[in-house]
Amino acid sequence: MNAAQILNRALQLIPVVLGVTLIVFALMHLTPGDPVEVMFAGESGVSEEDLERYRQELGLDLPLPIQYWNFLAGIVRGDLGMSLVQRQPVRDLLLSRMPATIELTAAAILISLIIAVPAGVLAAVHRHSAVDQVGTVGALLGVSMPDFWLGLVLIMLFGVRWGILPISGRIPWGMEPETVTGLYLVDSVLTGNWAAFRASLRHLALPALTLGTSMAALTMRVTRSGMLEVIHQDYITFARAKGLSGTEVVLRHGLRNALSPTVTVVALNIGVLLGGNMIVESVFAWPGLGRLVVESIYNRDYPVVQAAVLVYAMTYVTMNFLADVLYTVLNPRVRF
């Protein structure tokens, strides 16, 4: 895929992105009454003038199309409004929580791939064997398991019963490595702070495992069926006729063909992962974006909820776009 094609594909995203902003904007106007009333519902000592002042401050007295325009203009400027509770720009709040979420998500994807790809390949190569059956049952269990419950079970086993892993937070108070990227694992390596590295790795273990497991189930199924399809292709027989061993055939000829659907599924599952990470971050008190959303809902900090939903949706759109690009790179046959 060349640059012009990528650009063309990117341009197709514009109506989708606009639609996403429209829905996020509408989120605030879904409730009966206006957002300000909802925010202060049930709170005493708020006068009608205070409400009016808030409305003006938020621009809620303007006609809706103008409000939407202002909302869009704000997004372009990087201005996502003010948090009602924290009294600071929403953007700064989101940015400060972002590294934790990125670290957790990346670790979860890594774990899911480490589990799912070998399991899927083995299950396909040894179809109908015990390996395949265990894998199929495992994948079905993984798909059916609520991740908050899996997280709690892991906490009860590793944290409470055996007491070998920490069950909440990112790192003990005061142990944070010097900030370079905000990713503790990366920062601690860069600054040579091995105590912090160890501590953050231990904290990361359970949440990443929880999130990775639910994703591994989906990924394994796709890898298996992709591999099954590939195994019966002529080029696999031909590769064996060349004199490659079974393992070499799978690794050199099978895997790359089988993995292109896996890449798509991983990208699509980023959506599942982003939703799941709100839950898992809440279970493990992981100070990321997902937990911020849930906290903000409890605190009725609607601008933060709105902006975070927007960030999640945009991440998802971007990931799908990247998956398309990657798919064509892996598949020289596909051109669009």
Add this chain to the structure above:
Amino acid sequence: MIEPVLEVRDLKTHFPTERGIVKAVDGVSFALFPGETLGVVGESGCGKSMTALSIMGLVPRPGKIVGGEIRLMGENLVGKPERELRRLRGNRMAMIFQDPLSTLNPVMRVGDQVVESIRIHYRDLVSGGNGTTRLPLSWRRSRREAWERAVALLEKVGIPAPAERMMAYPHELSGGMRQRVMIAIALSCNPAVLLADEPTTALDVTIQAQILDLMQRVQEEYGTSILLITHDFGVVSEFCHRVMVMYAGRAVEAAPLDELLTNPRHPYTQGLLDSIPRLGDRTHVVRPIEGTVPELHALPPGCPYCTRCPLADDYCRQVEPARFDVGPGHWVACHKAVPAGQPAGQPEEA
């Protein structure tokens, strides 16, 4: 007396299925001599491809070789461990397939695929050819050398601008070019035996002729023995020295090319020849063989062809015919074709 490079004796490859055992290859015997081309002819599903895969040791699951011998340069391949078979594949015996588009890996550059097979061979040379010492494919020394050899190979099989073609993906080449690439890969280690499974079926007629011509040149230059599997008598008459006809997993007749074309003895061979339209002969009446191949798990006890044979009688249906020699290098498995000299059926052109 010349020793055959490849000798197959009473080969049986069976597939257990839910509906019974499918005898895909059932008691096939033949020999292939140095520098010779043996054509294997039959309708699709008659077991000719499975014969080739059995020789390569690549019978797909759940199929299995359940009996017989396959002697490659005197060495029996049946029952050999996979590791030793692997050493022989692509090395002493190579195989090319019908559809080069699906046979070449779609996501690997053509050059990498040729280089790969050269390096597999090189690895085996270094490890003494016993297949026990395993060197990784990434073994660096030969990288450049292998690349240059690959370019030379592509040139040899008639690919123009081979250095540039090395960078192409299979889908970017034409059908004929792809088949040339596949032949280059098969030839990369100078095999003694080349098994060609319908190598020209997917190609245009003009390209077919070019590919056959290429294979002939290769054979003359290297003395490769070729087992050519096809359903096309045109290809057979162009190219083969001897022909074997297969039906329902069994060999029914074999003869030198001219003998088979002029004096076919098995009713099935006669039927096959009659069903070919002839260019420039308006008096020839094309007569298709009636009926279809019986299902391989439910074969009659006698001659497998008895369900379609116009000459079949009760004896044919009860007793399986043995091989009878009917001429020099010509044998047939048919009760009606013996004793020799007594014509079986009335061939139109005889």
Add this chain to the structure above:
Amino acid sequence: MTSSTPAVNPEVLRRRWTGERVWEAISDFWRRFRKNRAAVAGAVVVLAVVWAGVLAPWLAPHDPTEANFFNRFRPPAWMEGGTWEHPLGTDQLGRDILSRIIWGARASLAVGGVVIGFATVVGVAMGLVSGYYGGRLDAAIQRLVDILLSFPYLVLAIGLMGVMGPGFVNMVLALVYKEWVTPCRVVRGEVLAAKNQEYVEAARAVGASDAHIMWREILPNVLSAVVVVATLRVAWVILMEASLSFLGLGVQPPTPAWGSMVASGREYIFQAWWMATFPGLAILVTVLGINLLGEGLRDALDPRLRE
């Protein structure tokens, strides 16, 4: 069909779902379904859960909201200190966990059933219209689908619930918002495939109305796909309901729901592991059962749908 409908050609009539054909299809389906042991097991689990939900008042040994402060944190019966009075133990208010799980089936089934019911009706209608008419209407609907698909599922639901506030009706709305997209896409794809089939052209040739063609000719042919998708999606919706309830955004206490039971069990994981474990197991078993059933239906009804 009224008398003014033009005579339909026999081929079209033959394709119609007569009583005999329906019966044939059902017995054919049952013959295939029954062979699949996992699917039968799934069906049994689903039946058991539905049974528990419907008959909760008679099945549950205790009132699920009845607190008893002298009986708090009682462990399951087989552990020291447990009694068969409370087979799965009690929670922080002394409520019987087994009874709450049995009643909790109601919340999950109600949300799953209602959401999928609404979503299927809306989605099938949208998919039929979108696939059948094509053109601008199709483009508009598909654009909307694209936009909704740009939101991670739970993120949109959590955002909506956060703004609208918790409660059954809001939860159904928040989930239907995106859920209709799935049946819509499936039906649209099937309609596009069916549209050019001969039986549809035949019906059009004899002057049948669009509504008639969609309803009588196309819908019966996409029905099995819809049933399979709806079944599999119930599992997903139940997981989403549980997740929302776990976050306190779904079913509100004291109404028992599996997700919120796990959430309250979370506070007491150090002293009462059973509080979070058993309701979670109930979710797992139910969702697993529905998935097995759905995959069995898919294999038996329409092998084409296999991934």
